[in-house]
Every structure is written in C-alpha cells, then in structure tokens.
Amino acid sequence: MRRRWLVALALSALILLPIQGTYAAHRGVRAGATTVTLSFATYAFDPWSKIFPQMAAQFEKEHPTIKLKVVVTTWNTLYTKMQAEAMAHQGVPDVFIMDPAVLAILADRGILMPLDNFVQAHRMDLSQFYANSITDSRYNTSARTIGSGNLYALPLTNDQDELFFNQTAFDKAHLAYPQEGWTWDKLRNAAIKLTLDRAGRNPTQAGFDANHIAQYGLNINDGNRGILELIQGAGGAIISSDYKRSVIDQPPAVKTITWLANLYKMHVIAPPGALAALSDAFIAGKVAMSLDGDWQVNYYADTIKKFKWDIAPVPIGPAGKPYVIGDTNSWSIYAHTQHPNEAWELLSWLVGQEAMTKYAAQIGLPSLKSAAYAWSAGYKAPAHRALVLKWMRWTHNNQEGLHENEWRTAVDQNLQAVWLGKVSPEQGAKTTAAAIDRILQSP
Amino acid sequence: MDDSIGPVGRPTARIGQAAQIARQGTVRLWLSRLVNSDAVAGYVLLLPTIAGLLLFSLGPVVASALLSFTRWDGLSAPVWTGTENYQLLLSDPVFWTALRNTAFYTVGSVVPSIALALLLAIAVNQKIRGVVFFRTLFFLPVVSPPVAIAILWGWLYNPQYGLINAVLDRLGLPLGQWLADPSTALPSIMILSIWNSLGYNMVLFLAGLQGIPQEMYEAATIDGAGAWARFRHVTLPLLSPTTFFVLVLAMIGAFQLFDYVFIMTQGGPMYSTLSIVLYIYQMAFQNFKLGYASSLAYVLFVIIALVTFVQFRLQRRWVHYE
Numbered sequence: 190m191r192r193r194w195l196v197a198l199a200l201s202a203l204i205l206l207p208i209q210g211t212y213a214a215h216r217g218v219r220a221g222a223t224t225v226t227l228s229f230a231t232y233a234f235d236p237w238s239k240i241f242p243q244m245a246a247q248f249e250k251e252h253p254t255i256k257l258k259v260v261v262t263t264w265n266t267l268y269t270k271m272q273a274e275a276m277a278h279q280g281v282p283d284v285f286i287m288d289p290a291v292l293a294i295l296a297d298r299g300i301l302m303p304l305d306n307f308v309q310a311h312r313m314d315l316s317q318f319y320a321n322s323i324t325d326s327r328y329n330t331s332a333r334t335i336g337s338g339n340l341y342a343l344p345l346t347n348d349q350d351e352l353f354f355n356q357t358a359f360d361k362a363h364l365a366y367p368q369e370g371w372t373w374d375k376l377r378n379a380a381i382k383l384t385l386d387r388a389g390r391n392p393t394q395a396g397f398d399a400n401h402i403a404q405y406g407l408n409i410n411d412g413n414r415g416i417l418e419l420i421q422g423a424g425g426a427i428i429s430s431d432y433k434r435s436v437i438d439q440p441p442a443v444k445t446i447t448w449l450a451n452l453y454k455m456h457v458i459a460p461p462g463a464l465a466a467l468s469d470a471f472i473a474g475k476v477a478m479s480l481d482g483d484w485q486v487n488y489y490a491d492t493i494k495k496f497k498w499d500i501a502p503v504p505i506g507p508a509g510k511p512y513v514i515g516d517t518n519s520w521s522i523y524a525h526t527q528h529p530n531e532a533w534e535l536l537s538w539l540v541g542q543e544a545m546t547k548y549a550a551q552i553g554l555p556s557l558k559s560a561a562y563a564w565s566a567g568y569k570a571p572a573h574r575a576l577v578l579k580w581m582r583w584t585h586n587n588q589e590g591l592h593e594n595e596w597r598t599a600v601d602q603n604l605q606a607v608w609l610g611k612v613s614p615e616q617g618a619k620t621t622a623a624a625i626d627r628i629l630q631s632p
Numbered sequence: 633m634d635d636s637i638g639p640v641g642r643p644t645a646r647i648g649q650a651a652q653i654a655r656q657g658t659v660r661l662w663l664s665r666l667v668n669s670d671a672v673a674g675y676v677l678l679l680p681t682i683a684g685l686l687l688f689s690l691g692p693v694v695a696s697a698l699l700s701f702t703r704w705d706g707l708s709a710p711v712w713t714g715t716e717n718y719q720l721l722l723s724d725p726v727f728w729t730a731l732r733n734t735a736f737y738t739v740g741s742v743v744p745s746i747a748l749a750l751l752l753a754i755a756v757n758q759k760i761r762g763v764v765f766f767r768t769l770f771f772l773p774v775v776s777p778p779v780a781i782a783i784l785w786g787w788l789y790n791p792q793y794g795l796i797n798a799v800l801d802r803l804g805l806p807l808g809q810w811l812a813d814p815s816t817a818l819p820s821i822m823i824l825s826i827w828n829s830l831g832y833n834m835v836l837f838l839a840g841l842q843g844i845p846q847e848m849y850e851a852a853t854i855d856g857a858g859a860w861a862r863f864r865h866v867t868l869p870l871l872s873p874t875t876f877f878v879l880v881l882a883m884i885g886a887f888q889l890f891d892y893v894f895i896m897t898q899g900g901p902m903y904s905t906l907s908i909v910l911y912i913y914q915m916a917f918q919n920f921k922l923g924y925a926s927s928l929a930y931v932l933f934v935i936i937a938l939v940t941f942v943q944f945r946l947q948r949r950w951v952h953y954e
Contacts, residue, residue, distance in 0.1 A: 269917045276706040294920070298707045400807050402792070459792075461901050462812035466790040475792075595919045605901040609814065624726075631720070631921075632703055632713075 225531045226256040230271070230282035232264040236488050237286075237552055244548050248538055255531050264288070268295070275300050278525075283532045284539075287342045287521040289325055289335070293591055295521070296328035296341045302522040303339040307533045315340075318540075319347045321586050322556035325517035334432060334590050342519035343540045346553030347561075348482050349515040349584045350418055350503050351577065352376075353489070357496035358383055358404065358477040367478070367501035369580075373422075373448065376478075376504045380406030380457045383477035392455045399456045406457040408464070408476035415480045416600070417587065418514045420445045422506025427600065428625070432590050435625035437600070438618040444507065447614040450607050461605050471498075482516070483577055484553040490570040499571040502580045515584035517556060554578075592628050599624040700926035706916075710923065717927035727928065729903045730911040731935075733818060737907065738886040741822040741829075746878055748826065749833030750871075754863075756834065757841045767838070771831035778828075782895035785824045786811065789896075811897055814904035821892050821905055829885075833878050840874030841867070872951040880943055887936050908932050 231241050238261055245257040260282055262270055268291045274280035281300070295301050308315065315323050322344035329338030354367050362382050367375075382391050384406035386398040409415035417427055425441025428434070436442065452458045464470040471479040472492055480503065489498065503513045520539050522532040538544055545560035554564050554577060565575050603624055607617035700717055702710035721727050756767050773781065788794050789810035797807045810820045844867065852862045868875075889907040893899060899906035899914070908928065916925035 272706065272920065273917065298705060298920070300707065401801075460809065460812050462897070463791050463809070465812075466787050466793060592919075598914070598918075602900055602903050605814075609901065611814070611902070627724075632716070 224254055224256055225528045226258055227284060227526075227528060227531055227535060228258045228260055228282040229535065230260040230262065230267065230285040232267045232286060232288075233261050234264070234484075234488075236491070240548050240551055244539070244544065247544075248535060251538070252534065255534065257535070271295075272298070272300065275523075281523045281525070283523055283526040283528060284535050285521060285523070286345070287326075287519040289516040289518070289587070290593060290597075292326070292341060292519070292521075293328055293333070293335050293593065296339075297330065297333060297591055299524055301328075301341040302524045302526070302529065302532075303341060304343065304522070304533075304536075305340050307537075308340060311533075311537065313537065317558060318344050318556045319558060319581070321515050321584060322347045322517040322519070325515070325586055326519050336586060342517075342521040343536055344517045344519045344556030345540070345549055346484065346518045347515065347556040347581070348484050348518065348553050349513045349577070349581060350415065350480055351483050351486070351500040351580070352503055353471055353479045353481055353485065353498060353500055355383075355471070355474065355477045355496055355498055357498075358474075360497075366499065367504070369502050369576075371501065371504040373419075373504055373506055376407070377448070377452065377457075380452065380478060381455060382406070384455070384457045392457065397456075402456055402459075404474070405459045405464075405470075405476045406478065407452060408458065408470055408479040408481075410471070410479045410481040414514055414516075414587070416445070416449070416604070418480070418503060418512060419449070419506060421514070421585070422503070422508055422512040424506075424508035428590070428596070428629070433629060435596075435622040435629070437625065438615075438622035441507070443615055443618045446604065446607060446618055450610075450614045450617075453608040454610060458608075461608055482553075484518075486571065486574060486577075487551055487553070487564075487568065490568050493570075500573055500577070502576075502583065511580075511583040512585060513580065513583045514587045515581070516587065518553065519556075554581075592631075595628045596625045599628060696926045696929055699923050700930050702923040703921075704923040705920040706922050707920075713923070717924045718931075720924065721927055721931065726903060726906070726911065727908075730899075730906045730908045733904065733906055734887060734889060734908045737818060737822055737825075737889055738883055740819070741825045742879070742882045742886050745826045745829050745833060745882060746875065749830050749878070750837050750875075752830060752834040753837035753841055754867075757838055767835075770834055773828045774831040776828075778891040779895055781824070781828060782892050785892075786896045789820055811905075812901060814902045817897060817901060817905045821889075821896065824892060825886070825889075829882065833882065836874055836878050837871065840871045844870045869952045873953055876943070876947050876951045880940060883939060883943070884936055887932065887939075 229241070229245060231237055241259050241261065245259050249255065249257055267285075268288070271281055271285065272295070275298070287295075287301075292301070307313075323340070324336050326340055326342040326344055327338050328335055328341050331338075352367050352371075356366060359366055359379075364379050364382060367379070381393060383404065384391050384402065385404045387401045387403050388396070388398065389403075390397045392399075409419075420427060420437070420442045423441040423445045425436065425439055425445060427437045427442065429436050437446075449458070453460065459470070459476070464475060467473050467475060470476045471481070471485075472489065474496060483500075486500065502511055505511050520536050522529065522536060526532050539549075540557060542557065542560060545555040545557040546563040549555040549557075550560060550563035550566070555561055561578055564577075568574065600621055603621040604617055606612045606620070607614050612620070699710060701712060701714060703713050703716070704710035752770055756763050756770070788796050791797055791807065791809045791812055794810070796810070800807055808816055811817050848866050848870065849862055852866050857865065888909050890909040890913065893905045893907050893910050894913070897905040899910050909932070912925045912928045912932070915921045915928060
C-alpha cells in the first residue's frame, strides 16, 4: 500500500517536473559570454522571405559577436503574435519590421523602444532619409498620432501607391495607356472598356454576361487604403484632422463612394471576396488595372511573364491635384530587449548604404535617398519605374492613430453594403460614420 | 515523573503520559491509514490533471471574470471600470449582430447535422459489403485539419473559379455568390460545418444503434410494427440518450464557431458571418480590448450554460434511459 502511494507520487512528479523545466527553458538562453543572439522578425512576403536570410548572413559575417535568428510570420499574425508575446513578457523579437498600420498601437503600448538617444549618441543624420519616412516613424504619445514626437523606427522603404496596368489588355482593347494627368473620368472609361465577359463583351454592350467575367477593369488591392486615397483625392477624408470624429458622410467622401458604387454596379470592380481565392488578381491577369503599392513592382517584375505591364501615377480626383498615400516600412527595437546596443547595431546596419542598396532595393523603394537609384538597377520592367521618384512629390502621409485597425474594419464591413448594392452610398456613408464615431469615442 | 494525585485519585502525570501515548498512537494509526489508502494514491495520481485544470482552465476562467470589469490592453495594468464593459456591450450593434449570427448558425447547423448523421448511422449499420469503407469515408472530414478544410471549401465556393458554380453552370442552374453575398455566406459556412460534423455524430449514433437489443425489434415486428413504426417507437426512444449527448455537445460546439469564419470570411461580408468567438478574438487580439473581450466571453458562457441547463431540464420529457 505504501509502495503504491509512493509510486503515485513519483509518477506525478515525473509529469509535473518537465513542465517546470520547459517553462524555465523559455525564459531565454544567452548563447555565451561573448556572443549575443538577436531574434529578427519579418512578415512573409515572397521577396522579403528570400532576402532576410541573406541579410542575416551578411550581418553575422561582419559582426561575429552577434547571431541572428530570423523569424518569418504572415502579416496578419506577426503583430498579433508579438503583442501576445509582449503580454506574456517573453518571446518578443529584439528587432522587427514595422508596418505603419501598427506603429502607433505598438508605440503607445510601450512595445517599441524610442530611438532618439541612439540617434543622438551615434550622430545619425536623419536628413539622409526621405522626410516623410522619418515623419512616419514618429509617434506623439500625448496627441496619440503618428507624425511627431519620439522616433520609434528607422525607415526601410518609402512606399506609395501606383496604378498598375496590363499593357497587353490595353493593346487588345485599342486604348491609350494611363499616364500622368489621367483623371478619374479617363480611369472609369478605360476600366469599363476593359471589363470583359468570356465572350469579350464589356458592360456597355448588349448581352454582357455579368456571371462570367473573364477580366475586371479595375481592382483596388490595398484594402480600404485605396478608398481613403480616392476620398482624399476628392478633397475629403474618413477621420477629421483632430481625430475625434468621422467625416466619411461629408459630400467629398460620399461623392467618391458613389463613384465607386457605380463601378461595382457595372461589374467593373469585382464584388468583395470574388477574387479572394487568387493570391494576386493582377498577376493572374484577372484585372486590367490595379491600384496598389509600389512594393509590388519588383515582385511583379520577377513574376509576371504572361503579359506586358507598366505603372502610372494615381489618377487625379475631383480636387484637381494628385493625391497619393505614402507609407513607410521600417525597423523597430523591442522596448524591453536584453540587448539594446546590439539591436541598435543591427538597426543602423540595416539602414546603411550597403544594406539599403543591396537588399532594401529588392523589397521596395529605399528610404535612404542615396540608395533610391538602386531600386531601378538590374530591372527592366516596368518601363516607367524611374518616374516613381518624381511622383513622390504627391505623396502624403496617412497619419494613423490608435483605433485605425478597428475603424478600418468598420469601413470595410459597412461599405460592403454599398458595393453589394444593399444600401445607397449616402446611407452606407452614414452608417459607416456612425460606426467609426462609436469606435473613436470608445475608451 | 510527577506523582501528584488528580481529582479522581489517579496520578496526573501518568494520565498525561498515557494520553500522550494514546495521541501518538492515533496519529500513527491515521498516518498509516493515509499512506496505505487507495484514495490518497488516486488523488496523487490525479494531481497533474488537477494542477493543469486549476492552472490552465479554472484560473483563467476566474481571471477572465475579474478582467471583464476592467479596461485592459494586455500590456499596462488593468483599470477597474465596474460594469462599463457590460453597458458598452448592450449598446454595441456589432455584438448583437454576432449573437444573432451565432444563434442562427447554431440552430441551422445542429439540427440538420443530427438528423443527417442519424440517417447515415442507420445506413452504415446495415450488414452490406463495403460498409467499413463507407464508415471510414464519412469519418474522414472529422480527422482533417479545420484550416485545410476551410481553404478547400473557400475554393469550392469561389464565385468565379469554384467547382460548385462550375457544376451549376454546366447544369444551367443559377450561380451563387456564396461567401461573397451576405445572404448566402453564413448558410455556406453551415453547409461546411454539417459536412464536417456528420462523421463524428454518425459514429456516436452508430454506437447507440448497436446498443439497442435486437429483441426489441423482434418484439415490435411480432406486434405488427412496420419499419417506420419500429424506428419511431423503438429506435428513437432507445437512442434518446445518445441523441441528447450529441445535441448538447453539438450546440456547445456550434456556439463556439471560429475557425471557419476566421479563415474564410473574417466575419464579412457586412458582418454576416461574424460569430461571437471571432468578435472576442478581434476585440482581444486585434484591438487590444481584453477587458471588453472578457465581458463578451462571459456573456457567451452564460448563454451556453443557460441553453445547456434548459436542455438538461427538458431531457426528462424525452430521454429514456431504460
């Protein structure tokens, strides 16, 4: 009997002890007295996934006392995972890629390390980067908006939207290519003619079969950032400048929504979710034009072989001036990293001339002015890629705030009622404004 | 030794010593019983499970209850706000939409799932050639990963390139937008869910059917009962404990719809497939409102508990254990 009791105790201990041991192991291991291991995270996007291990290898070669552990996750889980790790106080990467959509949230929650002291101590000249990239990397903890305050990231790429277009489709339809100075009217007219059913008919032709569309005329591929861009191109906005209420129900925004709703009604833009199964509708040749970010340029150059394509600036809206939203991908350091100096060493290397020229240029337009030329080097397609540097003068920052994730979801879900023809544009804008106001006013 | 005399004339020191000896003997006896007790050995063996339940189940349940009365982003300290979250919840139209969707999904998927699973179980309970193959086939979706199933069905439902519309088109039937249309998105998810759960429920019903004594059917046949009468008066009543079990589990599972809507629709279009659990996830891990998410979770818990309680009360009327 006693033996049975002791056996039971031993078995229980055998089961419980490894759990305690595993927990201890997760507290982290320092590689050795002279070598530091930094975890270095990014989200999975084909060109990036290939480059990051190369960057890591070169950095390690030049910095023998620092080892890098590259962690790659999907975009929509990287920051969720990071914040869950921050809640658990373990596992947060030391250095990670920063997306503008989450910089405000992470900075506000104290997950990002302010870099101003490092910049001053190492006398880093921030004017060597494009000004809007630096602005995009600042967060004001009092006003709780991006654009001013402490520096929480160093810029990697300076992205903006372009109009990608399928030249082969334009040639078949005998249409002139998009170019600088194109207006919304020209965009709309071309998009209608480029929307084709299986029999090659467009929506203005008798017998057009909306159930069997082979090619859509236009795609807005960047979620509702594209819608924001169009609204602002019409002189409107989604959120007021003081970030206290929504103005999407004001006339300029309603005009934009109405314009888009007509395109959806004519089947020029695919209904929400219709092309979701495709990894990229433009590469698949299912859309003739796509409003998307310039991070796609090199990816498309490497991938698209079936047709000719090019880029043009975002068409001019009713406000009469080009309006393009710019975003900056950047690098940040975890606020509670155990190796801040080594993390800074990595960060400053990543934004240096060599890394920007050799690696960042493969991802997008480098934020380092002296490396921007490298974006075009070695690539033939598209023909107008060098003009992106000129089009940058129209770029405006999108000043993300804390509730951006939440209200973007509200915009997306509520405007779908308009795109699907369930409610009028005015009603949809009203409902969306009410939803956004509720979010902005929530604690 | 003190030999002073106590009140009844016995030496007190000897009484004390004897008491001490008696106590020691009692303790030894108790310890001996403890060490040799089967019950104690059992409890010790249960210790890892109990520790796990306390640490990973009960602990978070209690913590979540407390957090539902706070505003907390998961990183800074929680701030006590009283019933603020519950008040917000009552006026949150997205919550009510999610609740409506979840209720519709639960009723709309559980009932057909049980009915179809029962029919399948009856079918595979026959002594026909190849029945083992069919039982395996019907059970395959149960062991397939939910993410893979969701991706596969996402392709089937694609309005442009999906197999479902391709077949409908070939047959000259109207095409559907399926997941892209708010009126068909949730029913599409329900169809997938029914398909996925059929095998599991079928196996449970099969076990229940095989537990019904053959004599019952023979007696019914002798009494002149046809196939339908035997099903109605023998099979259904004797299968009622299994049906009750399947119903309770299916409803609890349906209320926790998450993986399919997370992978396939993210709650859209127009919130038409937003479930309560997906909303909890979005609030907690995308919007960092863990206090509010906890209040949503507790409301869900209360709803599931109420529904289960009602089921247990009503079972007396239709579940026959003998």
